[in-house]
Structures are given as C-alpha cells and as structure tokens.
Amino acid sequence: MDGIKVIEIKKSVFADNQIDADNLRSELKSRGTYLLNLMSSPGSGKTTTLTALINQVKSRLKVAVMEADIDSDVDATRLHEATGVEAIQLHTGGMCHLDAEMTRQGLDNVAAKDADLIILENVGNLVCPAEFDTGAVRNAMILSVPEGDDKPLKYPLMFSVCDLVLINKTDVLPYFDFDMERCRKNVLMRNPKATIIPICAKTGEGIDLVATWIEKEVKDWKNK
Amino acid sequence: MDGIKVIEIKKSVFADNQIDADNLRSELKSRGTYLLNLMSSPGSGKTTTLTALINQVKSRLKVAVMEADIDSDVDATRLHEATGVEAIQLHTGGMCHLDAEMTRQGLDNVAAKDADLIILENVGNLVCPAEFDTGAVRNAMILSVPEGDDKPLKYPLMFSVCDLVLINKTDVLPYFDFDMERCRKNVLMRNPKATIIPICAKTGEGIDLVATWIEKEVKDWKNK
Numbered sequence: 052m053d054g055i056k057v058i059e060i061k062k063s064v065f066a067d068n069q070i071d072a073d074n075l076r077s078e079l080k081s082r083g084t085y086l087l088n089l090m091s092s093p094g095s096g097k098t099t100t101l102t103a104l105i106n107q108v109k110s111r112l113k114v115a116v117m118e119a120d121i122d123s124d125v126d127a128t129r130l131h132e133a134t135g136v137e138a139i140q141l142h143t144g145g146m147c148h149l150d151a152e153m154t155r156q157g158l159d160n161v162a163a164k165d166a167d168l169i170i171l172e173n174v175g176n177l178v179c180p181a182e183f184d185t186g187a188v189r190n191a192m193i194l195s196v197p198e199g200d201d202k203p204l205k206y207p208l209m210f211s212v213c214d215l216v217l218i219n220k221t222d223v224l225p226y227f228d229f230d231m232e233r234c235r236k237n238v239l240m241r242n243p244k245a246t247i248i249p250i251c252a253k254t255g256e257g258i259d260l261v262a263t264w265i266e267k268e269v270k271d272w273k274n275k
Numbered sequence: 276m277d278g279i280k281v282i283e284i285k286k287s288v289f290a291d292n293q294i295d296a297d298n299l300r301s302e303l304k305s306r307g308t309y310l311l312n313l314m315s316s317p318g319s320g321k322t323t324t325l326t327a328l329i330n331q332v333k334s335r336l337k338v339a340v341m342e343a344d345i346d347s348d349v350d351a352t353r354l355h356e357a358t359g360v361e362a363i364q365l366h367t368g369g370m371c372h373l374d375a376e377m378t379r380q381g382l383d384n385v386a387a388k389d390a391d392l393i394i395l396e397n398v399g400n401l402v403c404p405a406e407f408d409t410g411a412v413r414n415a416m417i418l419s420v421p422e423g424d425d426k427p428l429k430y431p432l433m434f435s436v437c438d439l440v441l442i443n444k445t446d447v448l449p450y451f452d453f454d455m456e457r458c459r460k461n462v463l464m465r466n467p468k469a470t471i472i473p474i475c476a477k478t479g480e481g482i483d484l485v486a487t488w489i490e491k492e493v494k495d496w497k498n499k
Binding site: 092093094120121122123125145147174175176177178179182195196197198199201202204205206207208220222223226227 | 316317318344345346347349369371398399400401402403406419420421422423425426428429430431432444446447450451
C-alpha cells in the first residue's frame with residue numbers, strides 16, 4: 052500500500068534469544084532510542100491506542116512504529132494515515148510472536164535512525180509473545196473491558212512480564228460484567244510493580260496519563 | 276477444585292500430527308463420538324457460549340467438555356457447575372495450542388467413553404491453534420463484536436480452517452463500530468462454506484441455531 056513498507060520477517064537462527072535481546076537493548080541505549088513492546092489480544096485496540104498516544108507525544112518525541120502481523124498491512128496504513136509518523140509493517144509469515152532477532156530485522160528497516168521512541172505492536176496473542184524478550188526496554192499490554200477482568204488469572208506470564216497495563220474501552224464498562232478493582236488485584240497479583248492505567252482510546256480518556264508515563268520513561272532511558 | 280479433573284498435558288513426541296489427527300478421528304468415528312474443536316481470542320465468550328449450548332442439547336446428547344488452558348481451572352469449574360456435565364481441565368504447561376496427541380491425552384481422561392459429543396475448548400489464541408489439526412471432526416470459532424469485523428483479514432488461517440463461526444456479544448452491537456455484513460463478507464472470503472451464526476451467549480439469542488447445527492452434525496457423523 053502506498054507509503055507503507057512491508058517487511059517479511061525470517062525466523063530467528065539464534066539459539067539464545069536472551070543474549071540477543073540484551074545486545075539489542077545495549078545498541079538501542081547507545082543510539083538513545085527507547086523501544087516499547089506492546090502486546091494484547093486481537094481486537095483490544097492496540098492500533099487505536101497507539102494513534103491517540105502518538106498524536107499526544109509526537110511534537111516532543113520523534114516516534115516510529117513497527118506493526119507486526121501474520122498478514123495484511125491494515126494497521127501500518129491506518130496508523131501512518133492517522134498520525135503521519137513512520138509506520139512499517141512486519142509480516143511474521145505465520146509466526147505467533149517476535150523474538151529479538153526478528154525485532155532487529157524490523158529495526159534495520161526503520162528509516163528514522165534517530166527516533167526517540169519506537170513502538171513495536173506485537174502479534175495479537177496473549178500467549179506466545181510473552182515468552183520472548185524482543186530487546187525492548189519495557190513491555191506493555193492492553194486488556195480491553197470486553198475481554199473480562201479474569202484474564203490475569205488465565206494468562207499469568209503475559210501479565211507478569213508487563214510493566215504497563217492499559218485497561219481499554221472503559222466507555223463500555225456499563226455493558227459488561229467487569230470489575231475494575233478486581234482487575235487491578237488480578238494484575239498486581241501477577242506483577243506487584245505494574246503501572247495500571249484505565250483508558251478509552253476512542254474518546255481519549257486516560258491517554259494523557261499514558262503520554263506522561265512514556266515521556267518520563269524515554270527521558271530516564273536517555274539519561275540512564 | 277472439587278470435582279474437577281486437571282490434566283497436565285505433555286508436548287507431543289509425534290512428528291506427523293496430520294497422521295495422528297486422522298487416526299484419532301477414525302477412533303472417534305468407531306466410538307460414535309463427535310469431537311468439536313472450539314477456538315477464539317481470550318475473552319470472546321467461549322465458556323459462556325458452551326454453557327448455554329450444552330444446557331440446550333444435554334437432554335438429547337451425552338456431552339463432555341475438555342477445557343484447555345495455560346493455567347487455572349476457572350473454566351472447567353464454571354462450566355461443570357453451570358451445566359452438570361463432565362468437564363476436565365487440560366493444562367498445556369505454557370503451550371499455546373493443542374495438537375492431536377495432546378488432545379488424545381485429554382480424551383483418555385474423559386470418563387464418559389460413550390459421549391455423543393465432546394467439545395474441546397482450545398487455548399484462547401487466534402494464531403497457533405489454527406495451525407494444528409486436533410483430530411476434531413470440525414473446527415468452530417467465536418469472534419466477539421468488540422474484537423472488530425476486520426479479524427478475518429488479520430488472522431486468515433483461523434477463519435479458513437473453521438466450519439462454524441459464531442459472532443458473539445450481539446447485545447453490544449450499538450456500542451461498537453462493527454458491521455455484521457462486512458464481517459460476513461470477510462469470513463466468507465476466507466472460507467466460502469463457513470456457517471455464520473450471530474449469537475449472544477449472555478441472553479441466549481441464536482443459541483438454538485447453534486444447537487440445531489451441532490445436533491445435525493452429531494447425527495450425520497454417527498450415520499456416516
């Protein structure tokens with residue numbers, strides 16, 4: 052699609068993903084680039100959330116996005132059109148997750164080498180992406196209200212590896228049996244240090260708090 | 276939990292899953308048992324849908340359920356309490372899908388050897404479960420309204436392997452930008468033979484149609 056770069060990602064040949072992820076983080080540190088790995092179920096609102104977030108921070112941070120997907124370039128096109136920032140599409144060729152080497156292949160194709168913040172929108176899946184360190188500085192995830200407040204009980208690893216948990220689609224809270232306090236407790240049981248922010252990407256509610264979080268993160272990473 | 280059998284599933288050692296799946300289907304055929312593999316994203320309403328469906332068919336069909344999950348026995352407990360039918364929990368030990376051998380390990384633990392219908396609730400994931408034939412007679416999946424009508428574009432394999440697609444949570448259609456006709460077109464693009472049934476598991480809308488579909492399927496399988 053016009054203006055959208057589509058990269059076909061190859062499966063990693065490196066046996067030790069952890070070493071590769073640590074190396075990637077060191078390289079990103081020396082470049083002054085903060086990489087955020089964003090995960091969620093399909094349909095939780097990753098692309099809408101990113102669009103709202105990027106529009107809030109793009110005047111202060113240089114941002115680029117890598118959209119990982121099994122197929123299609125729906126997300127990269129949508130995001131680029133809505134924000135104007137560089138968005139490339141990573142095709143995983145059926146793979147259900149990204150590891151550090153696959154992430155590196157994506158980063159090599161990002162034109163903005165001086166980006167302050169690169170966001171990796173991982174494959175929509177609460178299982179496999181949690182198992183692989185992508186080399187990102189932090190992991191974040193979106194849980195949407197319709198999915199239910201019990202998800203941290205059922206997908207323990209995902210919630211234990213995430214430093215930021217966004218509870219999206221708060222506008223439909225009246226129509227679902229979703230208890231925000233129960234959800235908080237379930238998330239904190241998996242990761243007591245998690246930052247939890249209820250948001251509504253559609254109306255923009257809470258996005259300013261996410262912007263504040265990410266701007267502080269990027270600043271701390273550069274000064275670390 | 277009381278009354279709930281929890282099985283720790285081992286990873287398959289068989290290289291050729293397809294042969295194993297075909298063998299499993301032959302065995303099920305000779306027993307007169309129909310196995311349905313039900314897939315979806317996390318939080319699409321698999322357990323609620325199964326509960327409503329089973330309560331409609333259990334007087335005519337002997338039903339048992341295998342709930343596959345990374346962890347927890349929330350679903351099996353909930354389903355058994357709400358329907359009274361045998362429900363066992365399969366722990367996949369972090370695995371993101373079930374293959375035929377793993378399904379067989381589950382079936383070996385189902386007490387109701389004379390069940391007409393066994394439903395496998397697969398791990399909540401739109402990617403990996405679609406790649407492995409479990410040995411089921413049919414694959415079914417649930418797409419819920421909040422996930423969006425574009426999901427067949429983004430998870431092509433899942434929609435091409437499913438014979439039955441249930442569109443759940445129709446009660447919240449007014450609150451989401453979800454076009455049922457566009458969704459139908461997207462599903463049929465992946466699988467022109469798919470049966471598509473809009474339902475609301477919470478209110479029971481459409482469950483009678485699902486019951487009619489499954490009862491005909493089970494009858495045809497026995498007479499095949």
